[in-house]
Amino acid sequence: MNYFRYKLIEPSGAVSSGIIKLPYKEVTSVMAHLERDGSTAIYVKKLGPIGNALVQLGTFRLRKKLPRSFQAEFLGNLSFMLSSGMTLTTALEEAATSSDRPDFENDIKEIVFRIQGGSTFSEAASSYPHIFPQTVIHLIRIGEETGKLDRTLLDASEHLKRVDQIISDTKQALTYPSFVFVAMGAGMLFWFYYVVPKIVTLFQEMDVTLPTLTQWLLAISDFVRSNILTILAILALVVIFLYSSYKRSQKVRKAVDRLILRLPLSSSIANASSLAFVTEYFSLLLNVGIDLMQSMNILRESIRNEVYREKVEAVRSSISRGETIAGSFRKAEIFPSFVVRMIHVEEQSGTLPDQLERIAENYRNKLSVLVATIGKLIEPIVLVVAGGIFAIIVGGLFLPIYDLISKISG
Numbered sequence: 454m455n456y457f458r459y460k461l462i463e464p465s466g467a468v469s470s471g472i473i474k475l476p477y478k479e480v481t482s483v484m485a486h487l488e489r490d491g492s493t494a495i496y497v498k499k500l501g502p503i504g505n506a507l508v509q510l511g512t513f514r515l516r517k518k519l520p521r522s523f524q525a526e527f528l529g530n531l532s533f534m535l536s537s538g539m540t541l542t543t544a545l546e547e548a549a550t551s552s553d554r555p556d557f558e559n560d561i562k563e564i565v566f567r568i569q570g571g572s573t574f575s576e577a578a579s580s581y582p583h584i585f586p587q588t589v590i591h592l593i594r595i596g597e598e599t600g601k602l603d604r605t606l607l608d609a610s611e612h613l614k615r616v617d618q619i620i621s622d623t624k625q626a627l628t629y630p631s632f633v634f635v636a637m638g639a640g641m642l643f644w645f646y647y648v649v650p651k652i653v654t655l656f657q658e659m660d661v662t663l664p665t666l667t668q669w670l671l672a673i674s675d676f677v678r679s680n681i682l683t684i685l686a687i688l689a690l691v692v693i694f695l696y697s698s699y700k701r702s703q704k705v706r707k708a709v710d711r712l713i714l715r716l717p718l719s720s721s722i723a724n725a726s727s728l729a730f731v732t733e734y735f736s737l738l739l740n741v742g743i744d745l746m747q748s749m750n751i752l753r754e755s756i757r758n759e760v761y762r763e764k765v766e767a768v769r770s771s772i773s774r775g776e777t778i779a780g781s782f783r784k785a786e787i788f789p790s791f792v793v794r795m796i797h798v799e800e801q802s803g804t805l806p807d808q809l810e811r812i813a814e815n816y817r818n819k820l821s822v823l824v825a826t827i828g829k830l831i832e833p834i835v836l837v838v839a840g841g842i843f844a845i846i847v848g849g850l851f852l853p854i855y856d857l858i859s860k861i862s863g
Contacts, residue, residue: 486566
């Protein structure tokens, strides 16, 4: 893409000028592009390296990845318009105009310019990964090669919707227990900072001998009151450090993912989510005709869980050495044995993509059931943990009252 300074007379007679970014190298091609609507180009000049750099610096913006639901809706609308007979460039322009997102509309206009300049849709889309994920680009390329772009775009839209549902269900399942334990921690800090000192001060004024348990609670309370800002600062720093390390370090991500897969409740959620993700991607890629090794490469790059990413890489290595798909999955220990047997049978019969699609649906349903029942699963744990903690606190506060009543009765 190059920048050109232009001045032209519009069909209305008005004179307009500016700088435009187009996928052309020759000025004559730019003039032809500007005169498509009946305008007359008076002046067109290609900017040099310094001018290009200055314009890019002035127009630089961080491109945030679009929400997966937005991507799915955009691809679905594009598929519908193509199937109704619209040209690709017209469909792209219409889909972008109805989005109410100026930055997205500008990106789509650039894609249209690239296509008009001779690029294929897949080539143009590959320069905008925040709009088109790698899987979608592969589907677009297959649609161009087969002449069924509207069908592959619809497949991509449905795929993104299913993946978005998997991720949404996983986040929803993990959010509830996280919220519960954070609320419990905040409640404990409040008790030790505000409630315990008030009650213990009352006992001290009444000259009540404090039991050992109450003295321990008082020591914890004094520590919390004296260091509350330090405690909050350390907690904030720990959260920031862990979040930053998880984002930047593969080793940290792998350690965290391995821990999640070992904890009783989170392991069920993480396994169901990862297996649904693996089967969803794998079935889609094989269904649209992407070869096996390329499918494994895309799957490895797409999956987020580092433990499962390592397992997928092990499967890919085994297949590259000539082993069967079922044998490779069995060795990597991704699926339960009965699922591996199903894959083996369907691999022999040649209907593996359909079987993987059914397995993916099964794991998506399992994840949805987990989300629906997560509250019932975690309630006993919350009751036991919270009940135990507050029983100790309440016991420590009521023991002096019991001693006081005993003395008064005596």
